[in-house]
Structures are given as C-alpha cells and as structure tokens.
Amino acid sequence: MEPIRILYFSDVLCIWAYIAQIRLDELKATFQDKITIEPHFVPVFGTAREKLENRWQDRGGLQGYADHIQEVAKKFDHINVHPDVWTKVTPPSSTSCHLFLHAIQLVATKGLVERDTLEKATWAFREAFFTQLANVSDRKVQFEISEELKLPIAAIETQIHSGEAYAQLSKDFELVKEHTVTVSPTLIFNEGRQKLNGNVGYRVIEANIRELLHNPPGEQSWC
Template sequence: MKRLPIVYFSDVLCVWAFFAELRLAEVRRAFGEQVEFEYRFCPVFGDVPGKIDSVWRDRGGYDGFGDHVQHAAQAFPEVALHPNLWRNVRPASSASPHLFLKAVQLAETEGKCAEGTFECALVLMREAFFIRGFDIARREVQRGVGAEAGADGAHVLGYLEDGRAHAALSADYKHAETLGVKGSPTMILNEGRQKLFGNVGYRIIEANIQELLRDPNPDRASWC
C-alpha cells in the first residue's frame, strides 16, 4: 500500500511544535500505515540570544518570553511545562539538538538502530526541554536522550564526526527555504500544494489528510 507522504518541519525549541506532538500522535493513531511522516528541521531558534534581543528586548527578555510560553500552555491543560523554561534554562541554539537528531535519523535510515528510534528520540528531546527542564543544546543531555531512545551512541557519534549529520541538517534548512517554510511547525502535503503552518487544529489536519487519501491524484484540486 502506498502511503500518503507528509513532510513535517519543526524546531525542537518551538513550544507550538511541542504541543503539536499531541496532534501528530492522533494522526498516527487514526491513519496508521496510510500516512508516512518525513521529519525535517527549520532554524526558528538557531540563534536564541539574537532572537531574544531583537524580539523580546523591550518585552521582558528571557523572562518575558518564558511568561509567554507558560501562557500559551494554558490552552493545553494536559501538558505541564517546566517552570524554569527560558528563565534559568536557556539553550543557545536549536542547531545543536537538531544536528544530534539528524545523526539518529541517519543511523535509523541506514539500519544501525531499530525502526522508530528517531521518532522516539525527537519526542524525548522535546520532553527533555519542555517537561524536564534540561538544556538540550548540551551534548551530554543529547547523549542521554539518544540512549533512552535506544540509539547506539557510537553510530550516532560517527555521523557527527564525519560530517554526514551536518550535511543532512543543511539540506533540511535549505529545503525549508525552498518550500517557503515560515515557521514551526509546518506540515507540507500534496507535493507542496497544501501547507499547514502553526497552531492548526486537529480537525483541519484530519480533513486535509482524508481528502488526499480519498483522491490522491496530485493533478486534481482538493476540496479542502
């Protein structure tokens, strides 16, 4: 059975992408083998100090941004964010955890770890920051996440040392630019014809997927 491809761009430090994990889990539960996610990263938080200085300098800086994130979480009572996010826990860049995760993804693609290891590592990486309050830009935290997900540390390190993880991450960022991805999370369907960006409700995602599964012909316009 040919599965519906969904290209999913996100930044691991983006709180909306963290909340969106709930919707992705529901997509997996509802559609199962009918869909296939292709996970890619975009650099929304590539330069955290610069982002805070340019956007939040007059709005409370890191503390103001931390308040903003906690306020956003009020719409998701099933999720309890760590109180120290952006106050005391301030990852400098999402590029570091993205790089590690690309190494895990490559290891899985090449059969060096079990199927599903990357998805597990991605979820655990987000949880390590948003729930457990760890600085996921630090390599020791990343190694702990990888081990918890079942990734072989030696294989992951190999992809980091020889530059293949860097190449894969660079390709992700370039792909995001080419497709006009403006932020995190962004879901691309129907060969780029349908783009769902930001805090999109599950029913909207579901309707788009159902319509494409009903009529997968890319030359015919969807009713959604």
C-alpha cells in the same frame, strides 16, 4: 494508491511543536499506512537568546517570552512545562540538537536501532527541555538522553564525524528555502501545494488529508 507524503518541519525548542506531537500521534493511528510523515527541522531557534531578546525587547525580553510560554502551556492539559523554562536555562541554539537527531536518524536508517527511534528521541529532547530544563544544545546532555534511551553513542558520533549528519541537516535548510518554511511546526502536503503553519487543530489537518485521499493529485475535483 501511494501513501500521502507529509513533510513535517519543527524546531525542538518550539512550544507549539511540543504541543502538536499528540496530533501527529493521532494522525498515524487514524490513517496508518495511508500517510507517511517525513520529519525535518527548521531552525526557528537557531540563535535562541539573541532572537528572543530582540523580538521581545518591548515585552519584557526573555522573561516576557517565558511568561508567554507559561500562558500558552496552561491551555493544554496534555503537556507539562517547568515554571523556569527559558529563564533558568536558555539553550544557545536548537541547531546542535537537530544535527544530533539527524545522526540518530541515520543510525536508524542503517538498521542499528528501531525505525521510530528518531521520533522517540525528538520527543525525549523536547520533554527534557520543557519539563527538566535540560540544555539540549549541549552535547553532554544529548549523550545523557541517548544513554537513557539505550542508543549506540559511538554509532551516533560516527554519523556526525563523517559529515553525514551535516549533509542531512543541509538538506533540511534547502527544503526550508524551497518551501519558504518560517514557522514551527509546518506541515506540507501535495508536493508543496498545501501548507499548514503553526498551531493548527487536528480536525483541520485531518480534513486536508481526507480531501487528498478522496481527490488524489491529478484527478479533477469540483473545488
């Protein structure tokens, strides 16, 4: 049986995706080669400051959103969030970061770094923002994080300058439209027929996977 393909959409600046990483790790440990998690990016914070100021204008603006993030973070012991996140440093856009991460993914695909480097880099970018207030939309900061991870900067730049990383980012935009993804994180199973949005508990995700394992697409199921 082919492994179950899971499309996983997230935004690097999303607190819920930061929280959800532990669930992805558990899924991989539990199901191993029975699933493949395919990472994609959705630009929830494509225009971060403008979006937050507009959507939170009646609830304290950017400061109101920052306070909300602190309240959310208190409920989860496995993450750390700096008390000044989103207020002291407000990245203009997550899109720059997503582009850079796609360049890292291409470098991994070409065998220049380990295959799980994208996942490690994505976590490093999230952690840098939420715990160190790093402006991860800034290319200098992206280089600094890459150097800490001992990644080949020149090779990453080549993927951006050649246009290949932009092509991968464009594919994400197309998939976002195709599957009407508006929330980070979003998991899509069963060729788009099943979708889990936002802060979904691990047991719910696990149940969806086990149902697909026991009732593969195309087979009859009583439910």
